[in-house]
Amino acid sequence: MTHPALQGIALSRRYGGFAALRDVNLSVPAGEIRGLIGPNGAGKSTLIDVLSGRAKQWSGQVLVDGQDIGACSSRARRKLGMARSFQRTSIFPTRTVRDQLELASHWDSGSHVDEVLAQLNLAEFQHQPANELSYGDQRRLDLALALIGRPRVLLLDEPAAGLTMQESLDLAHLLRDLVKRWGITVLLVEHDMDVVFSICDRITVLNLGELLVEGSAQEVRTSPLVISAYLGRNAA
Amino acid sequence: MTIQLLNGLVYGGLLYILSVGLVLIFGLRRVVNFAHGSLFMIGAYIGYSVAVYAGFYAGLAASVVAMAVLGVLLDIGVFRPLQKHDPLLTVLVTFGMLLILEDFARTVWGKDYISVTVPPSLSGNLELFGFSYPLYRLLVIVVSLLTVGGLSAWLRYSAIGLYVRASSADAVTTGMQGVNTDRVSAIVVAVGAALAGMSGVIASPLMALSPSMGGYILVDCFIVVVVGGLSSFGGAFLAAMLIGQIHNFGIVYLPTAASAIPFVLMIAVLIWRPNGFSGKSSA
Amino acid sequence: MSGPATHSQREVTTSGHARFVPPAWVLALLSIGFGLTLPHLVKGPTTMTLLTQGTLNALLATSVGVLIRQCGLVSFGHATFFGLGAYLTGLLLKSSGLPTGLVLFLAVLVPTLLGFVIALVIVRLSGVAFSMLTLAVAQVFHEIVLKWRDLAGGDDGLSVSLPSTIIGLPGSVFQSANSMFVICWTTLSLILFGLAVFSRSRMGRLVHAIRDNEERARFIGYETLLPRALVFAMSAAIGAIGGTLFFLYNGFVSPDLLHWTMSGSALVMAIVGGAEFVVGPAIGALVFLGVKDALGNLTEHWQAIIGVVLIVITVGFPSGLAGILAAVWRRLTRRLLGDRKIAKRSSVRTVEGKTQ
Amino acid sequence: QDIRVGVPTSLSGPWADLGNQVKRAVTFAANETNAQGGVLGRKLAIEYQDSEGKPEVARKQAEKLALSGNKILLGLIASGEGLAIAPMVERWDAIYISTINKTDKLTGDTCQARVFRVNRPDAADAAAVRPWLASRKEDKWAIMANDIAWGRNSGESFTKAAQGLGKKIVSDNYAPAGANDFAPYIQKIKDAGANGVWVALAGRDALNFAQQAKQFGLLANVTMAGVSFVTDSTVATLGDTSRGIYGIVNYSSTLGTPENKAFVDAWRKAYPGTEPTNFEGETYIGMQVLVQAIKAAKSDKPADLAKIMSGMSFDTILGKQVMRKEDHQLEGPNYFGIVAEQGGKLRPVIQTTVPSAQALPAPDPACKMPV
Amino acid sequence: MSLLSMRDVDAYYGRAQILDRVTMHVDRGDCVAVLGRNGVGKTTLINSLLGIATVRAGSVEMDGKPCLKIRNFDAAHRGISIVPQGRRIIGALTVQENLVLGAASRRKGPWTLSAVYDLFPVLRERADTSGTALSGGQQQMLAIGRALMANPELLILDEPSEGLAPVIVDQLIDMLNALAKSGTSILLVEQNIAFVRDVVKRYYVLSKGRVIEEGPMDGVPIEKLRQHIAV
Numbered sequence A: 001m002t003h004p005a006l007q008g009i010a011l012s013r014r015y016g017g018f019a020a021l022r023d024v025n026l027s028v029p030a031g032e033i034r035g036l037i038g039p040n041g042a043g044k045s046t047l048i049d050v051l052s053g054r055a056k057q058w059s060g061q062v063l064v065d066g067q068d069i070g071a072c073s074s075r076a077r078r079k080l081g082m083a084r085s086f087q088r089t090s091i092f093p094t095r096t097v098r099d100q101l102e103l104a105s106h107w108d109s110g111s112h113v114d115e116v117l118a119q120l121n122l123a124e125f126q127h128q129p130a131n132e133l134s135y136g137d138q139r140r141l142d143l144a145l146a147l148i149g150r151p152r153v154l155l156l157d158e159p160a161a162g163l164t165m166q167e168s169l170d171l172a173h174l175l176r177d178l179v180k181r182w183g184i185t186v187l188l189v190e191h192d193m194d195v196v197f198s199i200c201d202r203i204t205v206l207n208l209g210e211l212l213v214e215g216s217a218q219e220v221r222t223s224p225l226v227i228s229a230y231l232g233r234n235a236a
Numbered sequence B: 001m002t003i004q005l006l007n008g009l010v011y012g013g014l015l016y017i018l019s020v021g022l023v024l025i026f027g028l029r030r031v032v033n034f035a036h037g038s039l040f041m042i043g044a045y046i047g048y049s050v051a052v053y054a055g056f057y058a059g060l061a062a063s064v065v066a067m068a069v070l071g072v073l074l075d076i077g078v079f080r081p082l083q084k085h086d087p088l089l090t091v092l093v094t095f096g097m098l099l100i101l102e103d104f105a106r107t108v109w110g111k112d113y114i115s116v117t118v119p120p121s122l123s124g125n126l127e128l129f130g131f132s133y134p135l136y137r138l139l140v141i142v143v144s145l146l147t148v149g150g151l152s153a154w155l156r157y158s159a160i161g162l163y164v165r166a167s168s169a170d171a172v173t174t175g176m177q178g179v180n181t182d183r184v185s186a187i188v189v190a191v192g193a194a195l196a197g198m199s200g201v202i203a204s205p206l207m208a209l210s211p212s213m214g215g216y217i218l219v220d221c222f223i224v225v226v227v228g229g230l231s232s233f234g235g236a237f238l239a240a241m242l243i244g245q246i247h248n249f250g251i252v253y254l255p256t257a258a259s260a261i262p263f264v265l266m267i268a269v270l271i272w273r274p275n276g277f278s279g280k281s282s283a
Numbered sequence C: 001m002s003g004p005a006t007h008s009q010r011e012v013t014t015s016g017h018a019r020f021v022p023p024a025w026v027l028a029l030l031s032i033g034f035g036l037t038l039p040h041l042v043k044g045p046t047t048m049t050l051l052t053q054g055t056l057n058a059l060l061a062t063s064v065g066v067l068i069r070q071c072g073l074v075s076f077g078h079a080t081f082f083g084l085g086a087y088l089t090g091l092l093l094k095s096s097g098l099p100t101g102l103v104l105f106l107a108v109l110v111p112t113l114l115g116f117v118i119a120l121v122i123v124r125l126s127g128v129a130f131s132m133l134t135l136a137v138a139q140v141f142h143e144i145v146l147k148w149r150d151l152a153g154g155d156d157g158l159s160v161s162l163p164s165t166i167i168g169l170p171g172s173v174f175q176s177a178n179s180m181f182v183i184c185w186t187t188l189s190l191i192l193f194g195l196a197v198f199s200r201s202r203m204g205r206l207v208h209a210i211r212d213n214e215e216r217a218r219f220i221g222y223e224t225l226l227p228r229a230l231v232f233a234m235s236a237a238i239g240a241i242g243g244t245l246f247f248l249y250n251g252f253v254s255p256d257l258l259h260w261t262m263s264g265s266a267l268v269m270a271i272v273g274g275a276e277f278v279v280g281p282a283i284g285a286l287v288f289l290g291v292k293d294a295l296g297n298l299t300e301h302w303q304a305i306i307g308v309v310l311i312v313i314t315v316g317f318p319s320g321l322a323g324i325l326a327a328v329w330r331r332l333t334r335r336l337l338g339d340r341k342i343a344k345r346s347s348v349r350t351v352e353g354k355t356q
Numbered sequence D: 001q002d003i004r005v006g007v008p009t010s011l012s013g014p015w016a017d018l019g020n021q022v023k024r025a026v027t028f029a030a031n032e033t034n035a036q037g038g039v040l041g042r043k044l045a046i047e048y049q050d051s052e053g054k055p056e057v058a059r060k061q062a063e064k065l066a067l068s069g070n071k072i073l074l075g076l077i078a079s080g081e082g083l084a085i086a087p088m089v090e091r092w093d094a095i096y097i098s099t100i101n102k103t104d105k106l107t108g109d110t111c112q113a114r115v116f117r118v119n120r121p122d123a124a125d126a127a128a129v130r131p132w133l134a135s136r137k138e139d140k141w142a143i144m145a146n147d148i149a150w151g152r153n154s155g156e157s158f159t160k161a162a163q164g165l166g167k168k169i170v171s172d173n174y175a176p177a178g179a180n181d182f183a184p185y186i187q188k189i190k191d192a193g194a195n196g197v198w199v200a201l202a203g204r205d206a207l208n209f210a211q212q213a214k215q216f217g218l219l220a221n222v223t224m225a226g227v228s229f230v231t232d233s234t235v236a237t238l239g240d241t242s243r244g245i246y247g248i249v250n251y252s253s254t255l256g257t258p259e260n261k262a263f264v265d266a267w268r269k270a271y272p273g274t275e276p277t278n279f280e281g282e283t284y285i286g287m288q289v290l291v292q293a294i295k296a297a298k299s300d301k302p303a304d305l306a307k308i309m310s311g312m313s314f315d316t317i318l319g320k321q322v323m324r325k326e327d328h329q330l331e332g333p334n335y336f337g338i339v340a341e342q343g344g345k346l347r348p349v350i351q352t353t354v355p356s357a358q359a360l361p362a363p364d365p366a367c368k369m370p371v
Numbered sequence E: 001m002s003l004l005s006m007r008d009v010d011a012y013y014g015r016a017q018i019l020d021r022v023t024m025h026v027d028r029g030d031c032v033a034v035l036g037r038n039g040v041g042k043t044t045l046i047n048s049l050l051g052i053a054t055v056r057a058g059s060v061e062m063d064g065k066p067c068l069k070i071r072n073f074d075a076a077h078r079g080i081s082i083v084p085q086g087r088r089i090i091g092a093l094t095v096q097e098n099l100v101l102g103a104a105s106r107r108k109g110p111w112t113l114s115a116v117y118d119l120f121p122v123l124r125e126r127a128d129t130s131g132t133a134l135s136g137g138q139q140q141m142l143a144i145g146r147a148l149m150a151n152p153e154l155l156i157l158d159e160p161s162e163g164l165a166p167v168i169v170d171q172l173i174d175m176l177n178a179l180a181k182s183g184t185s186i187l188l189v190e191q192n193i194a195f196v197r198d199v200v201k202r203y204y205v206l207s208k209g210r211v212i213e214e215g216p217m218d219g220v221p222i223e224k225l226r227q228h229i230a231v
């Protein structure tokens, strides 16, 4: 039996008295793009924090390829092939774009800095310090830092936010392409439904820190629960 | 024992009035003001000079006003032009101010020490729980309590308190909301400097005036500010009182290590709760 | 020797101009050569003494500066390592009977290890909290040497008559300004060269990135505590080297050397010189000492004038003296090499025709 | 060509007031000598540098002075400053005349051929205490001293003297230099039931202590005595607070020798309204010694001066005094006095004179003068 | 007369020119969008009104009065209120304090604390937590609420729909429409074209710092807008 690439069991996280995540189970098979949606404050970013080792007080189990990595630091998780992007852009403001991508690649020539620069339209500012980029460009740099070095499991927190429509679609294609070529596994948090519905194999919906629905794009799109809690008029 | 407790309160109270100005300025400008000790010193000298002619209270008033004006000038002339740069630069400028003010005092008031006596109306002792204690020292405690109360009320119940906290976190955004951050900062620095001046005058009957007197107390203030949590007024009060007591009882019970205890305390507190104190500052 | 240029000697600056930066080793060699010839050019022993003291201060300022530049950490307590280096040299020379070479080695090694251990605890903090912590640690050491009357002489300080030969050289070599200047200057040049190389190395870039955003550095797979602790230890080592040389030259050390005001002036020198440049702190130290000395001869009010100079430099040139030099250099080379703008993506940038 | 004298002293920092006095006395002496045509027909030229009261700076400034031709050095204040330059003077081919440094070491185990001292060392102060203490009836003493080498020494030698006389030390307190608040110490002394306090505090610390002791009523109830405590400047600053405090006096303008009277008169003319303070007097003695040595050596070369000064006898405002060969310490009396009114002015008034033979302990055998 | 008009504005960050002779205006009760791909200068356009980017040429007028050298707090007093890109929530303040701060210009109007809480009930629930302890979308709501607290005459929103759940975006559309109806002018920078179409009356397209296209929104096919933005 093969293990799911990414698995979370009974994940919970509290902020003081407030439970942001309650007993959430999640299992993403290798090579899948899993959408993670839900209203604001549903706990999506919190879930990513728990999976990626950023959260401090949490409970449950996190497994990658069946191996329990709950005790691993965020650094160790990256070494095991897990990478993430941030909803609040997290880059190295005074370093140039290229420099920080080289850093993120650990100077491994196999990680194709130039390729990533090209894929994310960042090549033209590779020598500019990151704090001189526009917001959207910084968002793409944040994503590039996660993509570099061919992670096996990619956790993306609203990567298309702040991008133009065209770029969001390019990004969607890129992700699908990477999954196909490298066989990576993606957990994608996104409010842009065009992106989510166009590339996600399955979608998990969170609400109030709990699992609401999980299913194929079609199932989620038509679920009355999801429509009322999240999609609103946009449900087509 | 009781008297030693009171002694601790007096020193703590004095430290508080001086430190709270440091906290105010730090909170707003993210700057550790090295010139604060010098403001204390100049305040004491001005108070002394005026008091010679017009009495202690006039000296106090003159010093407070003069220091407030100096505070405004400091803010406009130094802090504001540098606000877009690394706070470290401003720290450096306050260091420069310190040198200038010390030299100024040496030139104007001379190098000899000056000793100020307690104003006659406040001299004498008060009988208290069967002990007698200098009245002036009791007043120092009272004034520090009033300062805590007044400042907390001002910052909590007037809008300016919110603006101070907001602009210290993010001046640009606060400005976008319609807060004149320049004015807020001038007021705050003026109040901080005035408090330094006030504590200088209050301290002058307790310690001899000299151009370098600011340096002796500055480090104690740093400890208070840091242990108290950098931009917390209540924290600074507790820390000042704690340092006051530690200072006293250290001398009584652990004389050989007394001068190192506050530093050890500071190290312990910082290691125990670094996040509570470091915030997002980078000075 | 500034900026993160790699082997390519042209660097893109924010304003989009090419800049010619000679390689660090060339500068280091030039600098050492300069140091060797200077004693032959300068007349009168006073200038050489001043330069020697200035170079020793430059080592201290550099040790503070490297921490700011690489880690963004501002230490108010680096005089500790300088002072400990000096005290250890003195104490070991006085009473250990060890060979001088070993003494010097230990005098640098012990503060370095101490720095490393302290750093493991304190570099977790940043900002003012870090600064105040260094201040507190430094004051505790200051208290120790101050109170340690039997061994360290308390506030009277420790003076030791130096042995007649030190690491195979006659002791007088270390005590004459002319020869000591060459030793200190060469040491400084080598250290600066090392720092320039370090800041371009992977480790140097990593530490700098951690300074920018520690959390992200962890999430791209780096350990972040150890590299910072290493840099701290490195800066402690530079301070200790300075302290060791200080003792060899002066034969005396007192607790004042460990006082926070000493750390404070080192910080002033580092920032006035431009802490964002490798050579900045050293320049700051030399200029600061020179100005102070010149003013001290002129007027009793040197302190106020220093204060004014300090304010003028900081307000007028926030990037420090090295920043001014860099700007002048940029202008010079631009004139020599022609105005080469790096073409940028946006056409907006190239409408610069009407910018000036 | 002038005879050049370098004076590194505290023009800023915690000892700035003393530095000021040094400067006044040196200037006075130089003017006096120059008005008489100088020495060997040459004028004295003085150069000052600020030592900031820090040993490192003192060393740097002294070096600068010496290497730029001012090979005769005097005027340093803190003991640490003196100790910092002592091992260097030989290297600079200079000579140092200590006028205020008190540490025994300077003429003790770290004595140097080129270093001379004209003022009284700590040991001489300690020796002056015993006769006075024997005459007092207070039996329970407290010590209040600076927690630095000088304060510790003084406290320890006082303890020895007191115990030798069958008196008790009921509380000993050492405050860090620069302490602001003496209230806890004062309370401790009160609680211990002392009827006498030995104070070894200097400068600002002495003032702070006295002022606060008065507020707590300590001054009124116990006998206070000290070293460096009743200097002319503390008395001037403290005013009436200082009345009745006893102390060791190293020099006083009230001394009755004819040389001193002449000196005080001339001083009054030069600085109207003032009289020389103890530090000014001691510094002046240093200048007297220097001028006479130059005359005797017919040279201002440090080597010549050092040679002739060793063992030479000088006419000073305190009378004839010999520079001991063994440790280069000038022999001389020490005094004990009280703050009282004299000539309509509050000042330290000398009560007991301790002659040189009694005041100055024998040379430290650890001092090995190279011949 | 226009509430806000910019004529031939050149704006810089340091020495880098970002805007090149930009001319645009917002009338009273108008609702205008600025479109364009990443990095063309949309945020800079807003920043040049606040003095964050330097305007070196051209004129900016508000209510017919020049406001080139305007300080950012004056902008608020004149009725300009901003939802900045990246939200700029002050973490040192609680949610409620952030909102109260928004009312610092003390302009009277329908937007009060309780009105904002009614619009975004989740903010009321978390009123006492630190502003940055909110989720991304909640912070966006807070930024919008804070801007409303000033009862602005001109509301500037820089990508307000970023990070908001689709249902909340719907709500935002309704709110902006109601606001425009009540006479508030709106300047909207947005990537979400569907959102823009539902709200604005006119649009400008920015490319490389220049206005390359402008016109009324009515009847413009979405494909054409997309093409513009892809430039």
Ligand SMILES: Nc1ncnc2c1ncn2[C@@H]1O[C@H](COP(=O)(O)OP(=O)(O)OP(=O)(O)O)[C@@H](O)[C@H]1O
Residues within 6 Å of the ligand: A015, A018, A020, A038, A039, A040, A041, A042, A043, A044, A045, A046, A047, A087, E126, E129, E132, E133, E134, E135, E136, E137, E138, E163
């Ligand atoms: N540091 C914190 N302290 C207290 N509460 C927090 C903290 N961080 C997040 N929360 C709360 O936890 C809940 C979940 O937040 P989370 O960021 O996971 O939401 P999200 O699903 O990512 O929402 P969004 O789509 O808006 O980004 C929210 O209600 C938020 O207010």
Ligand SMILES: Nc1ncnc2c1ncn2[C@@H]1O[C@H](COP(=O)(O)OP(=O)(O)OP(=O)(O)O)[C@@H](O)[C@H]1O
Residues within 6 Å of the ligand: A131, A132, A133, A134, A135, A136, A137, A162, C346, E013, E014, E016, E018, E036, E037, E038, E039, E040, E041, E042, E043, E044, E045, E085
């Ligand atoms: N502080 C700065 N210094 C120098 N250049 C900057 C700075 N901030 C932005 N820029 C540059 O200005 C240009 C315009 O940036 P701006 O933020 O206005 O873009 P935008 O249209 O808002 O893009 P986005 O959709 O990504 O938010 C970009 O090329 C960017 O690189």
Ligand SMILES: [Mg+2]
Residues within 6 Å of the ligand: A044, A045, A046, A087, A157, E135, E136, E137
């Ligand atoms: Mg989120």
Ligand SMILES: [Mg+2]
Residues within 6 Å of the ligand: A134, A135, A136, E042, E043, E044, E085, E158
């Ligand atoms: Mg933008």
